[in-house]
Amino acid sequence: MQTLIQTLNRDEILRYLGYQGQDISPALEDTLHRCMGRTLEMISPKSLYRRFKIEHRENGIAVLGTPVFLSGQDIRRHLENCEEIYLLCVTVGLEIEREIRTAMLLSPDEGVILDSCATTAVEALADLAEREIAAQCKTEGKNITWRFSAGYGDLPLETQKEIIAAMDTHRKIGLSLTDSLLMTPSKSVTAIIGVTDTTRDPRPNKCDYCNNRAHCAFRKRGTQC
């Protein structure tokens, strides 16, 4: 069993399930805990990140030494003060997906809870890698931006294909894309993190870049995804 992620944040899991303070019966609490344990058993967290120099161009950002080009104004703004970035790719693997599929057939309530547990796990993994990156940068007196992903704002989802290829994720962590640009395993995250000299944590609201903000169920409940 993996040891990288040892706990899952219960509140996060409930948030993905649309929880708003309803009563949770002991039986449901039990199921929740069983699913959390099962998730920690079934995931195989793998992460991969590398640092690249970038070049600011009029219509976007070139990632030097790779064929990756990050186009659009939003990513330009996001990396305004950066000369370097990290590309980050993480996944919790395929096995948990089979577990979710099976649960959806046998006990769908566990299926949806497992699904949220897996989402929570992959986010925790991305946070972990991000903290490593932040620590590396801190030793140089630098700071990092928040995680920006393909499909945010006007950065096309197609960029995903270039990132995945440049990072050789299929070979290194078993992460690839379908022809319609969905990640497989689906519980995976790719992100672009800028390295900056700014001392203040430059974290604007991620909803500002989200194309779904107008009708987001999370925002309506006053939270974020």
Next chain:
Amino acid sequence: MLKTDHVILLDGAMGTMLQQSGAEIGKVPEALNLTDPEVVKKIHRQYIESGSDIIYANTFSANRYKLSHCEYSVEELIGAGVRNAKEAAQGSPVKVALSVGPIGELLEPNGNLSFESAYDMFREMVVCGEKAGADLVVFETITDLLEMKAALLAAKENTDLPVFCTMTFEQNHRTFTGVSIEAMATTLTSLGADAIGVNCSLGPKEILPIAKKLSEWTPLPLIVKANAGLPNLNSNTYDISAEEFAETMEEYLSFGVSIIGGCCGTTPDYIRCLKERLKGKMIGNREYLPRSVLCSGSQAVVVDGVRVIGERINPTGKKLFKEALLNHNTGYILTQGLEQVKAGAQILDVNVGLPEIDENAMMIEVVKGLQSVLDTPLQIDSSHASVIENALRIYNGKAIVNSVNGEQQVLDRILPVVKKYGAAVVGLTLDENGIPNEAQKRFAIAQRIVEAAKGYGIPKEDVYIDCLTLTASVQQKEVQETLKAVQMVKEKLGVKTVLGVSNISFGLPNRELINHSFLLLAMAHGLDCPIINPNIRSMMDAVDAYNVLYNHDAGAKQYIERHNTAAPAVTPAAKKSDMTLPDAVIGGLKEMAGRLTQELLQTTDPLEIINQMLIPALDRVGDDFESGKIFLPQLIQSATAAQAGFEQIKLSLSKKPAAESVSKGKIVLATVKGDVHDIGKNIVKVILENYGYDVVDLGKDVPIETVVQETIRTGAKLVGLSALMTTTVVSMQQTIEALHQSGADCKIWVGGAVLTEDYAMKIGADFYAKDAKQSADIAKKVLG
């Protein structure tokens, strides 16, 4: 080329060398074959000078998928790659391998690349490679056994080249897709690879135990191409020197590895060190013992004791199962599989033959579906050779075919298919003259079957003889003949035996008693694989008892584990006799809801239970969900509780002769083409089913034509489409257009994370649902 008494040296890394060369590597490293052939040839020459006997052409990722945005074609890059290698090898005895890596997109069920598309891409590569003059094909760095199978079949069906297959394992001795060493060895050996092994991901120290295990599971020559130690994923460096590398690689010879090279991080230095160190060294003996094994991609089942084959995936005599086949309700069929495995089945028989359906298509769908949720090996059960072949082709692992018999015609039709796809086979001891009464005559047929299999190259480890159970109430005398035949076949032919058990008791009271008594006798006579209903406790108990009494369960360990539990305590909830069915549904108590429905059915009309209790309870739950009183898991718990009630009702109706239906109408449901996220659709399905609708669930990534065809075929008046991504909403729109053009008389509703009411209307849907509750409201509006 494949004598295994001396070492055959492969080359080292190509990618590492290309990076070091300073050449401009664009999106596709294979483009260098044309743009800078000298740099590639120079690397080949260095490996040849270092001592490689076989070099890999620079063709690893030159497949149609990875070249989709490249200005060169597969044929151009593979042609140039092989030619460069051949030119470098000119004048030497060095052979050139066409290197073929993974497509880069995952096959179903993990991704949405179909088996046949993958096959086609591999076919294109190997055909170009052979044309360009490659001496052999190497499929390498592949992590999905099904992808490897597509590759191997493509090479064997379209070229005459020898085929090497190497897969990439992680430290947990599994590949990224969960493939086990045993499953890989069993499957690729049976499919006819020329040599198999391991490459990439790990260094020689970490691969050693993997290769050792592999050597115990295959008689084939073994290949190892390790990385230069463990990689630092983030800096792209490796941690051991050429000398250390060669030192560890030497250990591999002791257990029979004979084809050796280097993967990522290795250079000509590493090959030179290997050459020096391995010079004149002998290859050790193998510890391989032939055995009877069946497997999926991740789990191997060795038949070296009693292994239960679950019989429940079969429509014969099962009204609900037939209905599920007709309604395309794959979920029901998969659940039958999951339940049997939970009850202890180690192999599952799969029979979906029904005159009214397309057995070919259904078999493929069910096999794929079962393999997406289960690790259990499958027994493909059909009387049609084409169904068997189609199922074996897309099956991940080594399956068993049910069945052939002593008729020469049948043997000649089925055995070549069994051999080609590396399956095992069940042989029934009957022929054109029927089932002989005497054991001796059944034995004679078994002997003929084993011989015929051998003639087709199927070893006896892969033949399972079924001596056929006769009904005790009709042919009481012959019951013993079956048992005698089992014993003779087992002892004299040395093959495994299988037997369908429950036929024995037809026409007798207390069938269970006869069944498990006969099962015990049969096991005592040498039965290996009883085909039974594992959900019947007394049958599995008989197997447990047999294993103790015949000393197969050392120290009765498993027996004690399974039988030492006291009778389950009565749960507190069960005592509350004052609970009503609606209470149970609202409380999400599945078992209670089932039990209460069962009780109510004694006195109350089924429709009344549905309309007066189940539906109102679900409505209340739906309102509570909408108002935020309960949240998603609670909604689903209530829905599954209601489902338990519906199941009891369906079960009781299926026992009545007249086909009374409680269905409120048919609904077709699909996650659209290109999209593999189906959790939302599955939630909607659970809810709709529990409102009493018949849901025809087409699954995920559903082709537009399939949605149209199934809507017309089933006459469904309502179609629900789901899409998660902006990229896949496009195919949602196309599906809606196609439905409209087909003239299908149906309403369409859509849902999914990126959709809105406005957008849904814009793409031509009739309704938009933001969640499962709204979906149920729409169904009520359209179907009542």
